[in-house]
Amino acid sequence: MSEQITDVVACNKQAIIEALKPHGIVKVVVEYYGGGDSGGTEDVRLELDNGETVYPPDVSVIYAEARSRYNLETRSFEVETVSKKEKPLATALDELAMHLVESHHAGWKNNDGGRGSVVFDVNSNEINVEHEEYYTESNSYSYSY
Numbered sequence: 305m306s307e308q309i310t311d312v313v314a315c316n317k318q319a320i321i322e323a324l325k326p327h328g329i330v331k332v333v334v335e336y337y338g339g340g341d342s343g344g345t346e347d348v349r350l351e352l353d354n355g356e357t358v359y360p361p362d363v364s365v366i367y368a369e370a371r372s373r374y375n376l377e378t379r380s381f382e383v384e385t386v387s388k389k390e391k392p393l394a395t396a397l398d399e400l401a402m403h404l405v406e407s408h409h410a411g412w413k414n415n416d417g418g419r420g421s422v423v424f425d426v427n428s429n430e431i432n433v434e435h436e437e438y439y440t441e442s443n444s445y446s447y448s449y
Contacts (some may be wrong), residue, residue, distance in 0.1 A: 308383040309407075312368045316400050317424075317431055318447040319365040323393050324426050327361045328352050334401040339417025339438060343396050346419075360394040367391040367399070397424070402431050416440055 324332065331351040337343055350358050368388050372381040391399070401422035405412060412418045416438035423432045 308386070309370055309372075312370045312383075312386060313400070313404070314320045315368045316365075316396065317429075320393065320396055320400060320424065321369065321426050321429060323363055323365045323396075324350075324424070326365075327358075329358065329361075330426045332397060332426075334397060334424075335419070335424040336402065336421070337417070337419040338413030339415070341414050343413035343417055344402065348394065348397060360392075360397070363393050364390045365393055367396045377432060400431075404431065405435060409432070409435050409437070412437065428447075 324330075329350045330353050332345075333349045333351070334345055335347045335349075337346045348360070350360055352358060366388050367390070370383045370387055371385045371387070372383045374380070375382050404422060405420065409418065412435065418435060418437040420433065420435035423434075425432065
C-alpha cells in the first residue's frame with residue numbers, strides 16, 4: 305500500500321474505533337465469504353465487554369476515500385484525490401474491512417474463492433485480518449507402455 309493509502313486507512317480506523325468506544329463496544333468481527341466471482345460480507349458482530357452481541361449504533365463517521373489511477377510507467381496505483389464523506393458506522397465497517405482484505409488478496413472471491421474475518425479490537429486499537437484461500441488441487445499422471 306502506498307503511504308497515502310496507509311494514511312487513509314489509519315484515519316478511517318481511528319474514526320471507526322472512536323465511534324465504537326462511547327457505546328461500550330470492544331470488538332467487531334466482520335466475516336466474509338465468496339467464490340465464483342462474487343462475495344462479500346456475510347455477518348457483522350459487535351461485542352460488548354461482557355460478550356453480549358449488539359446491533360451497530362445508529363451513528364455516522366467521517367470516512368476518507370481515496371481515488372486512484374493506474375500509472376502504466378510505474379506499474380502502480382497512484383492516489384489522485386482524497387475526499388471525506390459522512391457514512392453510517394455499519395457502512396464504514398464493511399467498506400474498511402473489504403478494503404483491507406482486497407489490498408492483500410485482490411481477486412479473493414474469484415474462482416474457488418475464499419473466506420475470512422476482519423476483527424476490530426477497540427482496546428488494542430488494532431484490526432486483524434484472517435484470510436483463507438480456496439483452490440482446486442490437481443494431480444496429473446501419465447504412463448507409457
